[in-house]
Amino acid sequence: MPSLAGLFFWMNRKIENINKITIAKPLKLDCGKTIKDFPLAYETYGKLNENKNNAILVFHALTGDQFVAGTNPVTKKDGWWVTAVGPGKAIDTNKYFVICANVIGGCMGSLGPSDINKETNQPYGLDFPVITIKDIVRAQESLLDHLGIKKLLCATGGSMGGMQLLQFCATFPDKTFSAIPIACSSSHSAQNIALNELARQAIMADPVWDNGKYFLKNTQPKNGLAVARMVGHISYLSEQGMQEKFGRKLQEKADYEFSFNADFQVESYLRHQGSSFVERFDANSVLYITRAMDYFDLSKQYKGGLVEAFKNQLTKFLVISFSSDWLYTTKENKDIVIALNASGADVSYSEIETDKGHDSFLLNEPEFLKTLKGFIDSMYEKFKK
C-alpha cells in the first residue's frame, strides 16, 4: 500500500517549474459552463525547423502527462513514451519537434480539480466542471498558435490520446497533414464505461475521498485510488500476456502463506502499480478524465454519424490496433477505418500481432515502432514538398 513518504511527495511535488501558457480566451465547455484565464501545461522536444513543418503533436492517455520523452522532471522517472519518442527513436526528436500538453482536468499543471477555485479560494474538488474530450482538445488548440504552428506534420496518440486525436481531426480538419490514432475508439464501449465506473466507485467508496474534499485534510483517498489503478492495469494486459508474465508464480516465497498478503506475483504487481500511482496522480482527476472518456461518442456530435465527422478530411490517416487488445479492440479501430473510407479520406490501417494487450503501444514492440517510423518519415517527405 502507498507509503506516507509517497503521499508527502504528492502533496509537495514541484510542478511550478514547468512550461505553461495562460489561455485568456473564454472556453465554453460542453456542460455549459465557461472557463477562462486557465493554465495549460506542455512540454516540447527537439527543435521546430525554419519552415515550421516538422511539428508532431502527441495526445496523452488517461494517466499520462506532457512528459512524453526523456526523464519526467516531477516523478524523476522515464517519460511515458520513451520507447517511441526521443533522439533516434521512431519519432526522432533529432528530426522532429514533438509537443504534448497536459489535458485539462489533469494534475500536471493544466487546469484541474486540484487547482484553486478563485471564487472560493479552495481547490475545486467536485466544483470543477465536468469536461469532455472535445473540451480537452479545444483547450489545446491555442497552444499551436502560441508556438507559431499553422499546420502540424502529424498528430498522434494512443488510447484516450487517440480519442482526442479523432476529435481534433473532426473539429479542426485542416490542422494536421497526417494523423495516427492508436488503439482507440470513436465512442466509448459499454465495457469501457463499466471499467471506468469500477475505478470511480473504488475512489468514491474510500471514506478519505469525502465527496472530493480530501484536500481540506491534505490527504488523498489512496486506497481507493490504488484499486482504481489496479482495475486499469488488468485491462491493459491480455489474458495470455498475463499468464506468460506471471502464471501462478509466487512472490519471493516457496509456498502459500495461508494469509491475504500478496502471495502471487500478479498480486504484488498490481499492489505496486496501485501504490506508485497514488504518488503521482490526483483521485479527482481520475474521476473527471474517465468521465470525459465515457462521454466520448464522436458519431453523436454529427447528424450523419461518424462518416459525417470525417467529411472533407485532407489529413492522411494511419490507424493502428493490437491483436490482443480487449479494451480498444481491433473491431473498434476498424470501425474508424471503415468510416474514414466511407467519407473518402486517405486511410491506412495496420493490426500489430502481439500478446501484450492494450499496453502494447507503450512497449518496445518492434513491428509497431517500425510502422510508426515508416509512416511519419514518408509523411515528412510528402509534407516538405
Added chain:
Amino acid sequence: MKQEFKVIADLLPNNSRVLDVGCGDGSLMNFLVKEKNIETRGLELDQNNVQECIYKGLTVIQGNAETELYQFPNQSFDYVVLSQTLQAFYKPDKVLNELLRIGKSVIVSIPNFGYWKVRTSLLFFGKMPITKTLPNTWFNTPNLHMCTIKDLYNYCEDQNINIKKVIGVNENNTSLIKRKNLEIKNLFSKLGIFLIG
C-alpha cells in the same frame, strides 16, 4: 516490374482512382503513383508487406479480401485490381461480385490452368502440375479454385458480366483474347488478364 504489372498498368488511365486488392509490397501501386499520377489504395493481409507499403508512403489497409471488402463503398474506385488471387479464395464468385460493386471496372488476372504445360503434366505424368506460375505442391498450395481462361470467360458471359478486354500473357508476349481465338489462347497463355465490369 513484371510483365503482368506492365500489362495492368497499361490498362489503367492516368489520374484515375485504383484499389489494389492483395497489393503485396506495393510495387504496382508505387509505379502507378509515380508514373501515372494514379490515386491508389491497397488491401493486404501480410504484416510485412503492409509495412513495406507504409514505408513507400502508400496508403494500405491490412485485412483479408475474402471478408473485408465490405468496408469500401459502392463504385468508390475507377478500377479495382486483383492479381493472381481469385483462385485462392473460399468463395471466388462472392469476391468477384464485391470487386464489381466497389469498382466501375475490375481487372482480374489468373494463372491459367488451361496452359499446355499444365495439361501435359497431368496427362502424361498423372501428377498435379508444378510450373512457374503454379509453384506449390498439392498439399500446400493456396489455390483452392483453379480455373482456366476459358472457365473465367464463360463465367463472365453466364453471369452477364461485361467483358471489356482479355489479354493472354506468355513470358514477354501478350495477345488479345476474343471468343473466336479462345481455344488456342487458352492453350498457350500462362496468364489471363481480364478487364471487366
